[in-house]
Amino acid sequence: MKQTELQKLVEETVVNVIQSEVTSKDRMCIPIGVSNRHVHLSEAVVERLFGTGYKLTKHKELSQPGQFACKETVTVIGPRGNLRNVRILGPAREMTQLEISLSDGFVLGVKPPVRLSGDIEGTPSFILQGPRGQLKVEKGLICAARHIHMHPTDAEKFGVQHGEKVDIFVPGERSVTFHDTLIRVSESFQLEMHIDFDEANAAQIQNDQKAWLKR
Structure with a gap:
């Protein structure tokens, strides 16, 4: 084999090995989704805040299949301050759950426990303001783990x-x-x-x- 052919073969082998390693690393990586404050509402709470028979309006699809951000937002009212334009995520759920950061908790004047979604027993209450009035939700305020x-x-x-x-x-x-x-x-x-x-x-x-x- 001529030297130029050998050199070309070596270069191609090196490129293939590097590409293989990059592809393998890419396959084993995990994409990150950064979650802003948001709220999941039950059908009953949707109707209480927006009116009887009201249906949430899809704004954009989220990464998880079947989940979407709604056009509708609410205001969260706390002992110390408020969080405005908190996005509602759909579809409606069986339980109402508010997910905020610990920094948001300082703004509201509450201390949200770090919990997994759905684990809301013993969590703080909160007040939601919608177009049709206010509603106190007895539990469901968390900082998502x-x-x-x-x-x-x-x-x-x-x-x-x-x-x-x-x-x-x-x-x-x-x-x-x-x-x-x-x-x-x-x-x-x-x-x-x-x-x-x-x-x-x-x-x-x-x-x-x-x-x-x-x-």
């Missing part, structure tokens, strides 16, 4: 199970490792890690930034 949505095929690929807690590394100028990040597995989920604005701002994380599971 960081978690990762996975389809079963993703869980198999990453070697994890529903309910497992893992460490997640996010590279960057302010690189960070998020410990005790809960894995949530469902046929209806799409791969994505969810953190709130406080967590994202502390590490300069943007939507769709990539993270890696540490082993």
Whole structure:
């Protein structure tokens, strides 16, 4: 084999190896979704705040299948201050739940417990203001615990199970490792890690930034 042919072969091999490594790393990364404050409403609360028979209006699709941001917003009223234009996420749920950051809690004058979505027993009450008046919701105010949505095929690929807690590394100028990040597995989920604005701002994380599971 001539030297030029050998050199060309070596260069092609190196390129293929690098591309393979990049592709492999990309397959094993987890996209991050940064969640702003938002509220999930029950049908009864939707009607109380917006009127009998009112249906939420879709504004845009969210990353998780079937979930969407609504055009409608509400004001959250706290002991110390208010949060205006809090986005409603649809569709309507069985339980009303308000998800805010710890910083939002300082504005309202409340201390939201860090909980997983749906775990609202013993959580603080809150007041919502809509076009048709105010309503006090007796429980459901939380700061959402960081978690990762996975389809079963993703869980198999990453070697994890529903309910497992893992460490997640996010590279960057302010690189960070998020410990005790809960894995949530469902046929209806799409791969994505969810953190709130406080967590994202502390590490300069943007939507769709990539993270890696540490082993």
